[in-house]
Amino acid sequence: MKFIANLLGTCLNLATVVALAAATVVAALTRHLPDHRTLANWEPAVTTRLYAGDGTMVGELARERRLFLPIGAIPARIRQAFLSAEDKNFYVHPGIDVTSIGTALLANLANYGSGRRMIGGSTITQQIAKNFLLSSDRTVERKLREAILSLRIDQTYSKDRILELYLNDIYLGRGAYGVAQAALTYFDKPVGELSVSEAAFLAALPKAPNNYDPDRQAERAISRRNWVIGQMRQNGFIDTATAAKAAATPLDANPRTPSPAVAAADYFTEEIRRQLNAQYGEAALYTAGFSVRTTLDPRLQEAAMKALRKGLVAYDQAKGYRGPVTRLPSTKDWATALTKLRPLADVPEWRLGVVLAAGNADVEIGLRPEGAAPNGTTPAETASLGRQAWALCRSVKGKRNCAAGIDGVLSPGDVIYVEKQEDGYVLRQPPLVQGALVSMDPNTGRVLAVAGGFSYAQSEFNRATQAYRQPGSSFKPFVYAAALDNGYAPTTLVMDAPIALSDGAGRTWKPKNYDGRFSGPSTLRVGLENSRNLMTVRLARHLGMDLVADYGKRFGIYDTLKPYLPMSLGAGETTLLRLVSAYAVIANGGKAVTPSMVDRIQDRYGRTIFRHDQRRCDDCNASSWSGQEEPMPVDDRDYVLDPMTAYQVTSMLRGVVERGTARNVSQLGVPIAGKTGTTNDEKDVWFVGFTPNIVTGVFLGYDTPKPMGNGETGGGLAAPIFIDFMKVALQGRPAADFHAPSGMTVEAIDRKSGQPVPEGTPGAILEAFKPGTAPCAGGCPVIDGFETASTSATADADLSPELREKLLTSGNGLY
Numbered sequence: 083m084k085f086i087a088n089l090l091g092t093c094l095n096l097a098t099v100v101a102l103a104a105a106t107v108v109a110a111l112t113r114h115l116p117d118h119r120t121l122a123n124w125e126p127a128v129t130t131r132l133y134a135g136d137g138t139m140v141g142e143l144a145r146e147r148r149l150f151l152p153i154g155a156i157p158a159r160i161r162q163a164f165l166s167a168e169d170k171n172f173y174v175h176p177g178i179d180v181t182s183i184g185t186a187l188l189a190n191l192a193n194y195g196s197g198r199r200m201i202g203g204s205t206i207t208q209q210i211a212k213n214f215l216l217s218s219d220r221t222v223e224r225k226l227r228e229a230i231l232s233l234r235i236d237q238t239y240s241k242d243r244i245l246e247l248y249l250n251d252i253y254l255g256r257g258a259y260g261v262a263q264a265a266l267t268y269f270d271k272p273v274g275e276l277s278v279s280e281a282a283f284l285a286a287l288p289k290a291p292n293n294y295d296p297d298r299q300a301e302r303a304i305s306r307r308n309w310v311i312g313q314m315r316q317n318g319f320i321d322t323a324t325a326a327k328a329a330a331t332p333l334d335a336n337p338r339t340p341s342p343a344v345a346a347a348d349y350f351t352e353e354i355r356r357q358l359n360a361q362y363g364e365a366a367l368y369t370a371g372f373s374v375r376t377t378l379d380p381r382l383q384e385a386a387m388k389a390l391r392k393g394l395v396a397y398d399q400a401k402g403y404r405g406p407v408t409r410l411p412s413t414k415d416w417a418t419a420l421t422k423l424r425p426l427a428d429v430p431e432w433r434l435g436v437v438l439a440a441g442n443a444d445v446e447i448g449l450r451p452e453g454a455a456p457n458g459t460t461p462a463e464t465a466s467l468g469r470q471a472w473a474l475c476r477s478v479k480g481k482r483n484c485a486a487g488i489d490g491v492l493s494p495g496d497v498i499y500v501e502k503q504e505d506g507y508v509l510r511q512p513p514l515v516q517g518a519l520v521s522m523d524p525n526t527g528r529v530l531a532v533a534g535g536f537s538y539a540q541s542e543f544n545r546a547t548q549a550y551r552q553p554g555s556s557f558k559p560f561v562y563a564a565a566l567d568n569g570y571a572p573t574t575l576v577m578d579a580p581i582a583l584s585d586g587a588g589r590t591w592k593p594k595n596y597d598g599r600f601s602g603p604s605t606l607r608v609g610l611e612n613s614r615n616l617m618t619v620r621l622a623r624h625l626g627m628d629l630v631a632d633y634g635k636r637f638g639i640y641d642t643l644k645p646y647l648p649m650s651l652g653a654g655e656t657t658l659l660r661l662v663s664a665y666a667v668i669a670n671g672g673k674a675v676t677p678s679m680v681d682r683i684q685d686r687y688g689r690t691i692f693r694h695d696q697r698r699c700d701d702c703n704a705s706s707w708s709g710q711e712e713p714m715p716v717d718d719r720d721y722v723l724d725p726m727t728a729y730q731v732t733s734m735l736r737g738v739v740e741r742g743t744a745r746n747v748s749q750l751g752v753p754i755a756g757k758t759g760t761t762n763d764e765k766d767v768w769f770v771g772f773t774p775n776i777v778t779g780v781f782l783g784y785d786t787p788k789p790m791g792n793g794e795t796g797g798g799l800a801a802p803i804f805i806d807f808m809k810v811a812l813q814g815r816p817a818a819d820f821h822a823p824s825g826m827t828v829e830a831i832d833r834k835s836g837q838p839v840p841e842g843t844p845g846a847i848l849e850a851f852k853p854g855t856a857p858c859a860g861g862c863p864v865i866d867g868f869e870t871a872s873t874s875a876t877a878d879a880d881l882s883p884e885l886r887e888k889l890l891t892s893g894n895g896l897y
Contacts, residue, residue: 119238121214126150126250128371128686129263130358132351134378135528135681140344141351143358145368149262150686153246157274160261162320163285164249166313169206172245177207177236178229206248207232213251254284255291256337268296268335278320279331282310296335304333345428346387349534349544350378354679371686377528377679377694385810386519386531391429393782393803394536397790398513402476406437406496407511413438413448413494417462420450423497427539432510435465437496442487443469447500447507467492467500470509512536515790517782517800518546518658519807524666524777526695527675529659531807543785550655551783555613555743556759556768556796557639557652559731560664561622562610564633566727568625572734572849573836573857575603575864576617583647593619593651596760596795603864605836607849610734611742613758615651620867622650636722637664652759662770662779668731669755669772671823672723725823726852732820733850737833739771743797747771750808752817758796763789769800774818776811780804826850831857 128150132141153161165172171179204212211231235244254264264284265273276284286294286306294303308329315325354376358367366372410419416436425434434450445467473491475484485491492498492509499510519533534544543549566572578600583591593615600616601608609617622630627645634643639656643649659677666675676694683692697715704710723731735755739747743758747769756771765787770779780800783790790799822828830841831849838857839846849857 121210121235121239121247124214124247125686126259127369130367130370130372130374132354132374132376134347134376134380134383135530136380138344138380140347140376140378140380141354143355143368146259147257147263147267148250148259148371149266150250150260150371151262151273153242153249155273156246156249156261157276157281159278159281159319160249160273160276160284161245162314162317163278163281163310164261164288165206166317166319167282167285167310168209168288170313170317172206173241175205175236177205177232177234179205204228205232207236207244210244210247210251211235214247252288253291254287255295268337270336277331278311278314278324278328279307279333282314282328283307283333283335285310296333300333307333345430346384347378347380348428348538349546350376350383350529350532350679352538352542353532353534353544353547357679358683372691373684373686373688374680375682375684377523377530377681379530382521382531382807382811383533385807386521386533389803389806389810390517390519390533390780391536392806393780393799394513394515394517395510396802397515397782397794397799398511399472403470403473403491403509404476404511404514406492406498407434408497410436410495410497416448417451420448420497423450425450426499426512426537429537429539431501432499433501435498435500435507437492437494437498438464439494440489440492442489445488445492447498449500465500465502465507467507467509473509512540514784515782516541516545516785517780517803518544518549519778519780519803520546520658520662521776521778521807521811522662522666522677523775524669524675524772525775527663527666527677528681528694529677529679530776532659532679541785545781545785546658548657549781549785550657551766551781551787552652552655552761553639553661553768554652554759554761554766554796555615556661556757556770556779557634557650557654558610558613558618559668559735559757560633560637560639561618561625561630561650562606562734563668563723563727563731564625564629565606565621566730567633567724568629570606571851571855571857572607572730573605573831573862575605575836575858575862576609576621577864577866578602578604578609578614578617581616581619581868591648593648603862605833607734607737607833607836607847610757611737611833613738613743618650619647620865622647623867624865637667639664652761658768658779658781661768662777665757665770665772665779666777667722668728668735669774669777670728671725672721672728673717674719674722726826726850729820729822729826730850730852736820737847743795744769744771744801746797747801747805750805750812752812753819754808755820756801756804758801760795764791764794765789767794767796767799769796769804771801771804771808773812773815774820775815776808778804778807778811780807822850825853827853827856829857836862 126148127144127146129142129144129147131139134140169179171181208228211228250260253259256267258264258267261284262273265271265276268284269276269280283303286303286309293299294306296303311325311328314320315322354374355367358372358374362370410416413436416438420434420436423434426432435447437445438448439446447465447467449463449465451463469488474488475482499512500507501510513536516535518535519531520529521531522529532546534546535541579602580600581593585591595615596613604614604617627647627649630650631643631645634640634654639660640654643654663675663677667673678694680692681694682690684690697717699713699715701710701713704713732755735757736753738744738758739754739756744756747754747756752773754771754773756769759768766781766783767790768779768781770777772778780803782799828848828850830839830843830846831837832839832843832845833847834845836858838859851857
């Protein structure tokens with residue numbers, strides 16, 4: 083008995099020592115243990131998604147590409163696959179699975195010294211503890227801390243909440259986090275549409291996604307997938323027939339491929355990214371999971387890029403061929419060499435090729451492989467290239483040099499771009515000249531399309547929003563708007579004659595009309611339709627450049643405009659987007675326009691945090707309909723321009739299209755108003771045009787400004803791009819006309835003299851007048867703006883009393 087008592091005492095003492103030691107170890111392990119309660123507030127980094135106006139997704143912004151799904155939205159098939167692969171006892175163990183740990187321990191002992199990687203037997207709960215709260219160190223201490231945390235997590239949270247955290251956090255390869263994003267990444271499907279085979283493949287990935295990539299490791303991926311399918315059968319989640327069918331299914335991974343609209347929208351989406359980054363910060367932009375409904379019209383965006391590229395290529399090819407992209411030292415193994423070169427990803431119709439042999443009228447080319455064969459080799463593809471007449475001649479230092487045949491231009495080893503057309507391949511070259519196109523709804527400010535250059539892959543610089551260039555004559559409508567707003571009429575006469583001004587530094591400024599001619603006294607309408615520089619300068623000098631500068635700022639074209647006369651001819655710098663927004667004010671009858679590329683932004687919970695349309699609609703949320711009138715939003719925007727002035731300017735800009743510098747635009751066959759612009763030395767060319775429902779602007783110029791060539795104009799280069807785009811934009815839109823505000827009178831006048839004539843008289847047009855003004859009926863005053871002027875009689879009914887008094891007392895000799 084004494085022996086038994088001593089033995090029991092010894093055992094009790096040992097147990098006490100072991101318990102104290104264990105308590106000490108546990109205390110040490112838990113002393114700085116992370117707080118597992120923080121998981122209750124976990125908000126994963128979620129992808130911000132950009133959607134076009136029609137709901138098409140056009141962009142994703144993320145550090146971790148993830149689409150969060152609550153556990154109730156994750157199909158049972160997905161949950162069963164992951165439980166079978168990772169933790170079949172998940173719903174019964176307390177956070178750690180002793181059986182799995184024992185099995186892993188025995189396996190590790192058996193493999194000791196073999197060099198094989200140790201296995202851990204971790205549960206899903208342990209993986210949550212490691213991924214969220216601990217490091218990935220493979221140490222005993224970390225495993226013990228992980229086990230303690232897992233027990234605490236299991237006691238604090240429901241099993242469904244733990245599984246929800248896991249299925250949304252786990253990395254599954256190819257940049258995809260969580261099962262929802264992985265389903266889109268690998269199969270271009272939502273999780274609800276995944277088959278047993280596809281669900282099992284996703285469940286095979288958590289251990290080592292790169293080891294089971296369906297493209298690079300297809301056999302290993304299928305083997306691992308089939309193992310998961312077998313586990314699902316053993317666990318009773320699927321029957322034998324379903325398992326056999328799933329295992330026999332090919333691993334048909336179908337990764338998401340961007341639509342043409344997505345590729346065409348790179349400039350648009352990048353501009354939105356910059357705006358969101360400035361408004362919400364980079365951290366929120368890439369992790370907050372915003373849902374951004376943009377104003378983009380995919381059809382128009384694609385048309386914008388096509389029209390701009392066509393115009394840039396046409397101009398560039400007219401200058402001749404400049405030479406190859408690069409040269410290969412040898413055409414041996416040319417296919418492999420070409421795969422190392424990066425093509426223009428957003429111009430997929432252009433393919434890189436290498437010249438293999440060149441004759442006088444025909445060239446053999448090898449094309450860059452577009453994909454790899456199943457055995458990993460690159461298929462070789464050759465084609466022939468014809469004479470390419472445009473490339474035979476080019477301008478070198480002002481001289482035109484021409485080759486007799488295509489072999490005088492291309493040589494074996496030359497790497498070139500080609501495009502396949504109905505009659506074969508044609509030679510292409512990325513243009514040096516650049517440009518932009520912007521189109522918007524003038525009534526709402528919604529930007530429908532933005533083309534910021536030839537290729538986003540070539541240059542990310544957005545010439546529509548970031549390039550500040552001189553608008554040239556496309557600024558003139560705002561000078562004329564200032565005049566019409568301050569008492570002038572479209573029939574007011576301004577002298578079109580040579581002038582010379584001192585610049586205050588001993589030099590003389592002698593502005594000229596583009597054609598070098600002048601036509602004496604002419605109406606404002608003629609001045610704008612024919613873009614007469616001399617008339618504009620005289621008009622601006624008479625109005626005062628302070629007033630002109632104020633109008634430039636009022637319309638949002640400039641933040642500030644120095645009150646110098648050359649600025650009246652568009653010598654200040656602005657962006658295409660700002661200029662198009664200013665024209666939108668004219669198009670919508672004078673109301674302020676705030677351009678926007680975003681209609682609405684929602685947070686990850688669906689709450690709206692931004693809305694562009696701020697109009698009130700007091701009766702839009704009526705609980706029921708009882709015969710009341712249809713509710714209408716209240717548009718209480720301020721007027722930037724008198725609606726009557728807006729109509730007069732619009733009418734004059736229609737004359738630009740019908741009779742003036744943009745006559746080629748009239749081929750569209752609908753009422754269009756617009757204005758060309760060409761700067762000094764033809765460094766920048768513009769055209770901005772509009773209907774009542776859409777306004778579009780086009781700009782062309784070199785990034786480092788230099789002359790585009792003698793005789794190049796906005797009407798000749800920018801307007802054709804506008805035409806190509808508008809042919810698409812006007813499809814499906816009923817032709818709409820511009821309507822004069824009530825209270826205006828319309829009279830037939832001679833557009834040159836401004837005097838009333840019988841309707842139907844050759845050269846007569848119908849002109850709109852504001853109340854209190856009328857066409858000049860006799861000899862009319864001619865505004866000079868300088869110390870010399872031609873005058874006739876004092877009949878000046880087209881001038882307001884205030885302006886008449888100003889003219890009489892100005893001392894400028896206007897009468």
